[in-house]
Amino acid sequence: MSDHRAAVVVADDAPLIREGICQLLSGAGCEVLAAVSDTEELAQYMAQQPGTAEVLVLDIRMPPTHTDEGIRALESLRAQGNEVGVLLLSMYASPTLAVRALAAGGATGYLLKDRVKDGTTLADAVRTVAAGGSVVDPEVVSLLMASRQRAESIDRLSAREIEVLRLMAEGRSNLGISRSLGISAKTVDSHVEHILDKLGIQPSADEHRRVLAVLELLRAQG
């Protein structure tokens, strides 16, 4: 993780949570540029201050319909070619939403709202997304791993490789994975290569391939 102060805009219609997120992120060394209560205000900010935000932290459910405004905002940003990092906060651990979020492309994260209370998880996720990485909530990942319906390509992975993929999905870097599993960074590198190989993902920019691997994991459920 970099020590750079990530510039963040927070959008959540619940004022208590919005303030909490701002406090936490400020406390964790992020720069909160603005806190807005719906996607309309967000769009206004983005139009007035283009290019200032590095990461948008968006509640998925916001006015007016309280359904999937956050994801729609993400999709419309990507459709406009805006590659700003987006971290979505969801009330529910939904694989469907996670796939939709990651399928939008770019640096994208999907996190349960509960994580807001664990300051470091949220701040880490913001930093990962700021650095161009992607994050999927551990609960969604466990749900997917626990499911017995796994596509063949995932079945070909060894137990250790699945563990590594799971941590990749959570947005850990190779270094983070090596620390978490207590193995050398070099071993992690080779596991990651094997995973990408077995999933048939062609060599390209590292972060992009990692996202594809995670997507593969998510889509294996569909």
Added chain:
Amino acid sequence: MTVRGTSPRTLALTAAALAAVANVIGASLSRDAVPYLSTVDVLTLPTIGLVFAAAAAYLAIVAPHRTAVLAVLGVALAAAAAPLALGLAQRSGLWVALDALPVLVVPTVALLAIGTARGRRGRAGRFVVAVASALAGVTIVVTVATYDPGGWGWCRCQPNPFALTDESVYTGLASWLWGAQMAVAVVAAGGATVELIRRPGRFGLPEAAITAGLAGVTGGWLASQAQLTSAGLLLVLAVHLRAALRHRPSRAHVADLLLEAREQHDPARLEELVARAIGDPAAAVWWWDPVADEYHRAGQADGDRAPDIGASPRRVLRVDTEGRPIALVEAVSHDLPVDMSVLDSVAEALRLSTENRRLTEELRHSLEQVRESRARIVTATDEARKRIERDLHDGAQQLLISTGVKLNLASAQSQTTGDPRLAETLAEASSELGRALTELRRLAAGITPTALVHGSLPDAIDELAIRCPLPVTVTTQGVANPGHERSATAYFVVTECLTNVIKHAGAGSATVALHLGEPLVVTVVDDGRGGADPAAGSGLRGLADRVEASGGHLDVTSDDRGTRVSATIPKQARP
């Protein structure tokens, strides 16, 4: 309607028998009186008379239309008149009167012709025939009063007791009388023919045959060709019999009417059946419309008017029930049948049909109300669930998370103050809060299908399958979007079924088959021990209620090889 006993029929049969006897006597007497005439000439008219007498008797029994029976009887009697006159000439002075009667044959047969053809009768035809008949009556009276060949020694025959004048008067009148007889024939036949042609509808084969028959009768009459007249008479009679038999009231048709009246209320179809039952192809059925307070007919044209309630009961049958009007049956081509059982049955059929329609409409209305109220209950429940979920999300969850944030900040502060016990307590509190949040999330997700809020039905069902501890295979066919309400119903079906599979079935695996089409079909099958019974548990019963409220149905089959629950949810016509 009029009450008709058997007396008109008895009268008609008696008259027919008399006519037959008269013809036989006439034939016999004339054979004796004029042995020099050929058998054919002598027997032609009595034979026609016998045929008409038989036809009159037959019609009186099977198709008793007064005018027609009278006309046929009239021809039968008129045919007997000439042979009787010939045979009685030397025995009774009545022979002159008898001899004058046959002038009535053409008007009578014209009346029969008018009564035979299709369509509504005009007044003009009847009027012309009436004028001709009156003229015939005048010639008869004048002849009887002035003609007495026996008295004047013109022949060896009985004098006419009714003669009032001497020979010279008759000589002066003779050519006028002959002209009047010719005029009677021409006017009656011409009037009937014009009437036949003017009537609305097709001038078909029966009309052509009648016209030809009339022409034959008239031509034969004018040219004194008995054979031609006879052929014409037989032709008109044949066409009339054919039409009368085809249109006679029939019990079979009445039975058809009763059967169909019980099952449906299609005014046009019922009118057709009533027309068949009463033997009048042009009959009209006017239904009472309580809203408009008047009678209506299916396909009623602008100029059409319902007949007066006070119209002749021979023409109009009024059907009421408990004082409320139901319908009027209007006979058009000829009078209503005299057979009371036919008319009673027709009236009963119309009552039945109206009553059935009323009951059916009431039932449909009640069912619609029940269905709407069930649907409202489901919608209200869904709304309530959504509201509770929203409240949890906006209220409890928000408070818990913000408390978590504060705990987190406190924890960070405690680290700077360096109190390890405080930090520990705060960490515990944070962890408990996490469990509370997880519990809250589980609760909220169970209340309403949140997966449906964000994703499609197949996505939501996939998520259910992923969360299920058993292996669940999901197959999806079709791509139609069933809409939110149907999706929610299908989702609840799968949730409830998978819950049952986990709790009760002891199954190794389950499959969910989703058919996204019209109708939407979702089927959940497990390989458990069976025993699912919608009547026993409230879960499946509630599910069936919900599916039925959407106008669909739930099928459950359960045995020791497993349980299969299938919900079919049609596209809704909900207002």
